[in-house]
Amino acid sequence: MVHVQGPWSELLGRLSPSAIPNNPIITGAFLFSAVIGIVLLGYVTYAGKWGYLWREWLTTVDHKKIGVMYIIVGLVMLFRGFIDALMMRTQQMLADGPHSAGFLGAAHGYLIPYHFDQIYSAHGTIMILFAATPILVGIMNVVVPLQIGARDMAFPYLNALGLWLTVVGAALIMMSLFLGDFSHAGWVGMTPLTELAYSPGVGVDYWMWAIQIASVGTTLGAANLIATIIKMRAPGMTWGRLPIFTWTALSTNIIALTSFPVLGVSLALLGLDRYFGTHFFTAGMGGNLMLYSNLFWMWGHPEVYFVILPAFGMMSEIIPTFSEKALFGYITMVAASFAIAGVSWSVWLHHFFTMGASPAVNTFFSIATMVVGIPTGVKVFNWAFTIYRGRSRFDTPMMWAIGALFMLLLGGLTGMMLAMPPINYSVHNSVFVVAHFHTMLMVVIYGIMGGVSYWFPKVFGFKLDETLGKRFFWYFTAGTIMVFVPMYLSGFMGMTRRLDYLANPHLLPFEVLEEFGIGLYTVSVYYFVRQLYVSLRDRSENRVGANAWGTGRTLEWMTASPTPFYNFAVTPRVNARDELIWRKEQGFENTLPTQYEDILMPKNTAVPLLIGAFSLALGFGLVWRIWWMTDLSLLGVVLTVIARSFVRVTDYVVGASEVEQIERRSRTRGQSPRPDSRRGGMGVFRPSRSNT
Amino acid sequence: MVAKRLRLLARYITLIPGLFLAGCSSQGLSRQFVLFRPAGPLANVDFRFTILDVAVMLGIIVPTTIMTIVFLLRYRKTNTKAVYEPKWSHSNFIEFVVWTIPILTVAMLGYYSYQGTFAVDPYNPRLINHSVGGKKAPRPLDVDVITTDWQWLFIYPKQHIATANELVIPVGTPVHFHLTSATVVNDFYIPKLAGMIDIMPGMRTKQVLVADKVGLYQGYSANFSGGGFSWMGFKTKVVGQNTFQTWAKHIAKSPQTLNYAGFNAFAKPYKNVDGKTDQFSHVSAGLFDRVIKAVTMGKVYKTPLPTYGKA
Numbered sequence A: 001m002v003h004v005q006g007p008w009s010e011l012l013g014r015l016s017p018s019a020i021p022n023n024p025i026i027t028g029a030f031l032f033s034a035v036i037g038i039v040l041l042g043y044v045t046y047a048g049k050w051g052y053l054w055r056e057w058l059t060t061v062d063h064k065k066i067g068v069m070y071i072i073v074g075l076v077m078l079f080r081g082f083i084d085a086l087m088m089r090t091q092q093m094l095a096d097g098p099h100s101a102g103f104l105g106a107a108h109g110y111l112i113p114y115h116f117d118q119i120y121s122a123h124g125t126i127m128i129l130f131a132a133t134p135i136l137v138g139i140m141n142v143v144v145p146l147q148i149g150a151r152d153m154a155f156p157y158l159n160a161l162g163l164w165l166t167v168v169g170a171a172l173i174m175m176s177l178f179l180g181d182f183s184h185a186g187w188v189g190m191t192p193l194t195e196l197a198y199s200p201g202v203g204v205d206y207w208m209w210a211i212q213i214a215s216v217g218t219t220l221g222a223a224n225l226i227a228t229i230i231k232m233r234a235p236g237m238t239w240g241r242l243p244i245f246t247w248t249a250l251s252t253n254i255i256a257l258t259s260f261p262v263l264g265v266s267l268a269l270l271g272l273d274r275y276f277g278t279h280f281f282t283a284g285m286g287g288n289l290m291l292y293s294n295l296f297w298m299w300g301h302p303e304v305y306f307v308i309l310p311a312f313g314m315m316s317e318i319i320p321t322f323s324e325k326a327l328f329g330y331i332t333m334v335a336a337s338f339a340i341a342g343v344s345w346s347v348w349l350h351h352f353f354t355m356g357a358s359p360a361v362n363t364f365f366s367i368a369t370m371v372v373g374i375p376t377g378v379k380v381f382n383w384a385f386t387i388y389r390g391r392s393r394f395d396t397p398m399m400w401a402i403g404a405l406f407m408l409l410l411g412g413l414t415g416m417m418l419a420m421p422p423i424n425y426s427v428h429n430s431v432f433v434v435a436h437f438h439t440m441l442m443v444v445i446y447g448i449m450g451g452v453s454y455w456f457p458k459v460f461g462f463k464l465d466e467t468l469g470k471r472f473f474w475y476f477t478a479g480t481i482m483v484f485v486p487m488y489l490s491g492f493m494g495m496t497r498r499l500d501y502l503a504n505p506h507l508l509p510f511e512v513l514e515e516f517g518i519g520l521y522t523v524s525v526y527y528f529v530r531q532l533y534v535s536l537r538d539r540s541e542n543r544v545g546a547n548a549w550g551t552g553r554t555l556e557w558m559t560a561s562p563t564p565f566y567n568f569a570v571t572p573r574v575n576a577r578d579e580l581i582w583r584k585e586q587g588f589e590n591t592l593p594t595q596y597e598d599i600l601m602p603k604n605t606a607v608p609l610l611i612g613a614f615s616l617a618l619g620f621g622l623v624w625r626i627w628w629m630t631d632l633s634l635l636g637v638v639l640t641v642i643a644r645s646f647v648r649v650t651d652y653v654v655g656a657s658e659v660e661q662i663e664r665r666s667r668t669r670g671q672s673p674r675p676d677s678r679r680g681g682m683g684v685f686r687p688s689r690s691n692t
Numbered sequence B: 001m002v003a004k005r006l007r008l009l010a011r012y013i014t015l016i017p018g019l020f021l022a023g024c025s026s027q028g029l030s031r032q033f034v035l036f037r038p039a040g041p042l043a044n045v046d047f048r049f050t051i052l053d054v055a056v057m058l059g060i061i062v063p064t065t066i067m068t069i070v071f072l073l074r075y076r077k078t079n080t081k082a083v084y085e086p087k088w089s090h091s092n093f094i095e096f097v098v099w100t101i102p103i104l105t106v107a108m109l110g111y112y113s114y115q116g117t118f119a120v121d122p123y124n125p126r127l128i129n130h131s132v133g134g135k136k137a138p139r140p141l142d143v144d145v146i147t148t149d150w151q152w153l154f155i156y157p158k159q160h161i162a163t164a165n166e167l168v169i170p171v172g173t174p175v176h177f178h179l180t181s182a183t184v185v186n187d188f189y190i191p192k193l194a195g196m197i198d199i200m201p202g203m204r205t206k207q208v209l210v211a212d213k214v215g216l217y218q219g220y221s222a223n224f225s226g227g228g229f230s231w232m233g234f235k236t237k238v239v240g241q242n243t244f245q246t247w248a249k250h251i252a253k254s255p256q257t258l259n260y261a262g263f264n265a266f267a268k269p270y271k272n273v274d275g276k277t278d279q280f281s282h283v284s285a286g287l288f289d290r291v292i293k294a295v296t297m298g299k300v301y302k303t304p305l306p307t308y309g310k311a
Helices: A024-046 A050-058 A063-094 A113-147 A156-178 A203-231 A244-276 A289-323 A330-346 A348-355 A359-387 A396-418 A421-427 A431-460 A466-492 A505-537 A579-586 A607-624 A627-645 A656-671 B002-013 B016-026 B041-074 B092-119 B126-132 B241-251 B260-266 B287-296
Strands: A599-602 A651-654 B141-147 B152-156 B161-164 B166-170 B175-181 B186-190 B194-199 B205-209 B215-221 B234-239 B278-283
Touching (some): A024 A156, A063 A113, A063 A431, A063 A505, A113 A289, A203 A244, A289 A348, A289 A396, A348 A421, A348 B194, A359 B041, A396 A466, A396 B041, B041 B126, B041 B194, B152 B166, B175 B186, B234 B241, B241 B278
Parallel strands (some): B141 B175, B166 B234
Antiparallel strands (some): B141 B152, B186 B194
């Protein structure tokens, strides 16, 4: 065990009263979070919902509820990441040129460098790993079992465990805001800056353990989704009939399963350096810091495709639905997804072309990177030809999908520039790169927003408000252009990234434009929240039937909206790629099952939540080096897992008659919505009964 | 109504960057786009490849964008005159075309990438040698670069002098840089002269450049290296060859000298907020190698423990 700078005690580790940051901004953030937390907890107590929360959410193994919780966690973290972005943009606008004023103890702007560095590191870590990833995992969780006609995931208990481990990671990052500090070394954790000599505080430990614990969850989730897609498909659902989103979910989870362990190992090695004084990634004593860069990006680049492939999948579902036409080139779309997944493992070095590798090495990775452009280009053409000779309607999900398509074109242009080393050398660590990967992540965000508004009625039984949704879309798009076009341009002015202070005063107009853009984003966030509120308020008027958009093509649109907890009363037999379209043509659309069967469903369990709680204590103990806490919580995890293995009955039976009743009720509700009814019908909010 | 107007407003706002750009060029702000105004063969090649790549890519992206917009408009649901073929989802011909176009583009760009990468390879500067060849090429100048937390040290080993946070080089002369870091990773970057190259502790990288014109160029560290990173800029003065000789002789008389112990004092964490520069004479021979050796043997320049919530 290495000696750390500063005091340490047996009982509290490195924790001491001085760990509470004395900073007006952080105090404000704490008060804000505390008020929201107290209001939420107070509401739950006042409404007497603790029992309901425990039974229906905290201990649930229902894939839809778990998916919804993943998305809620992701959205909360997205908001946190957005606040970080707002702070960074404001700082860069204020701290421009040697004559810029300073506030709150900063020489320029209002953030001291060390604080700014933590904010940009948190922004990256949160947006990639605790916003985009959980939301996508959530959407896959909700949609994939429905699309393949399964009742739940292959391993429902493991699914819940994945969720709670992700929540633990997010919780650790939020804790770092109010207790100690966060890493200042970027979301990539640049070695040897992350080593104890150059980051002696707890920040890097928070970053490291938050990601480590959450990545275990993501890896388990990936194994689960792969098993589900391979083994749980409804009869007749051959590989050739698998919906395209499920295909991309499969390819993306193969990436996750193979790449996340690399991240785990590289962080574990870094942990050995920081805790045991080894020299894996130090500059001296035989360590090799570039080894870390290689390992990190061997995960990091596949991770980029891990987030973008499901977005492509969602676009491929939304565009045919709203073009009222079959997806063009299904087979090449599948091939393209797997080609992208395959090439994703052999492009990692383009993240550090400038390290001085030989031109032969750089040429290899350059061309490999460009090769990704081939299947991606094919996808764009296929989407265009799906629209060709269709009947496009511009509902909100379609707007997002088209927006994503155009973002992809811009991101592809700049991506092809960066793939070429001579160009890369001149903009590698500049804000041009920042603008490029944000454009690509916008494809993901647009896909997510499209996917969420597309499948929302399936889960909740009512649509999101269209007017507010479109206003959200337009403000968001305007914000995107206003922030990132000036950012591209500043890149050509030689502006490097991660700057707390800009030495070049000519950048000011661009920074002002970007600040204006982030203001537009803020307006869009307002419309998003308002959209949720209004849709929830008027839900009885926006109730939808099974086929929420009227032109759904795949299995999920055949079961009731909101989907009952068992998904399908009778497991459907699949006859075509676009099963619902096929059934419509054959006139089977409204055929009801002649008889119902007993359904075996997984029981709720508190075990994943308990393991999550122990993991949180473990992470906290590791960050602050409180060894009794780490030992006890690790023991807790092991004992809980052993105890769970003795539970023999993990399923329960839903009787055929009960299924029939539920189905009859949901049919009458679907056909004649009662305007007076403000209660019930909120899908996942409805108790799933007989579950104890 | 209000909603519609707001939406229109939001749409108009998206046009502003375009107007802004148009405004830039007339006000001389365009001179600030340093990457478009290279002052050396290396930066020039980088720029030429940028133009080439963008031109080739726009050749695909512009038609694709137009095609998509036309399809969206023509095949909108409200246009009842357009053909509707809900089952049409495959065409061998279209598949062939949409695979061929990206493949050919990537093949072309891949070839250019190969050419460009070898052309600007900092370890085998064919381009530099070629660009100063023909005429009576001046002898190359060697500069050893060491970054610390958070300063630059430029050592001129042949002249036994060194400067901190300021680089002076002669015009039209190939300058061979050897770079290392005493602490963490930085990037050596002079936008108008040369692209980025990593500077890593315990390792040595190289860069090579020629400046075509006398002038003042801004250099940066491009890779984040900690609290003082934002102030890690350095002025690059490109001077006439004779002026350089005079300058070197002048620095050689500087009262400040530099040996390894002096370097260790210099390398203590320091945020160069005021843009301080230093000149050293009698620089110990082999200082650069000694710093690398010490770092590989485990020498670190520790960052002090921060106060939470403060710098």
